[in-house]
Amino acid sequence: MKPYNFIETNLLPDIQVELFNLINNSVNVDTIEGWYFLDKKTLKDTPSVLQFCRDLKLIIQDFSIIVLKNDLPKHVDALPQVAKINIPIANTQGWTNVWYSITDEQLAECPSIEAFGDVHEDVSKLNMPVLDTIVNLDKIIVFNSRIPHSVIKINPSKLPRIVTSLTFKKQPLELLQ
Numbered sequence: 001m002k003p004y005n006f007i008e009t010n011l012l013p014d015i016q017v018e019l020f021n022l023i024n025n026s027v028n029v030d031t032i033e034g035w036y037f038l039d040k041k042t043l044k045d046t047p048s049v050l051q052f053c054r055d056l057k058l059i060i061q062d063f064s065i066i067v068l069k070n071d072l073p074k075h076v077d078a079l080p081q082v083a084k085i086n087i088p089i090a091n092t093q094g095w096t097n098v099w100y101s102i103t104d105e106q107l108a109e110c111p112s113i114e115a116f117g118d119v120h121e122d123v124s125k126l127n128m129p130v131l132d133t134i135v136n137l138d139k140i141i142v143f144n145s146r147i148p149h150s151v152i153k154i155n156p157s158k159l160p161r162i163v164t165s166l167t168f169k170k171q172p173l174e175l176l177q
Helices: 012-026 040-045 047-055 104-109
Strands: 004-007 034-038 060-068 072-075 083-090 095-100 112-115 118-121 130-135 140-144 149-153 161-168
Touching: 012 034, 012 040, 012 047, 012 083, 012 161, 040 047, 040 060, 060 149, 095 140
Parallel strands: none
Antiparallel strands: 004 140, 034 060, 060 161, 072 149, 083 140, 083 161, 095 130, 095 149, 112 118
C-alpha cells in the first residue's frame, strides 16, 4: 500500500473556497493550532465537497481541520482509520509532508499515547528514514495514516497552514493501491 496518492478533480477550486468560508465562519484559525474537529453536518453548505465524495462513493464519518503555524511532529493516527483524505485549503506553500519507513516490529515496540480519545503508538522520537515527501501540497491526497508522517515548515510566506481532513464510513483503501 502506498503512503499517499493524489486525487485529481476539477472541483478542487470550488471545494477550497467552500471549505475556507465554512472554516472561517466556524472557528478563528488564529487562535488554534493542530487538529480541530468540526461538525460534519456543516458540510451541507459545501456542495462541491459533497459532490466530490459522491463521485468517489464515500460517506463522510469525520470532518476536521489541521491548522499549523509550526511543524507537526512525526506521528501515526489511531486505528481503525487508515485511509484519510486531506484537502489543501490555505497557505500550504512552503511546507513539506513527510512519510517515514518503519517496520511492524518497530511500531509494535513503541509506547502508547492518547490523543483525541484514541490510543496510538508514539513514533515521535524514532529515527526513521524518509519514505516519501510532498513539497507544497496543492492537490487532494488520500494517505495511509498508519505510516508515520509529519509536516515540516520550510519557508511559508503566510500562516497558518490549513488543511481539511476527512474520514469515511467505508475507508477508500483501494485509492492507495
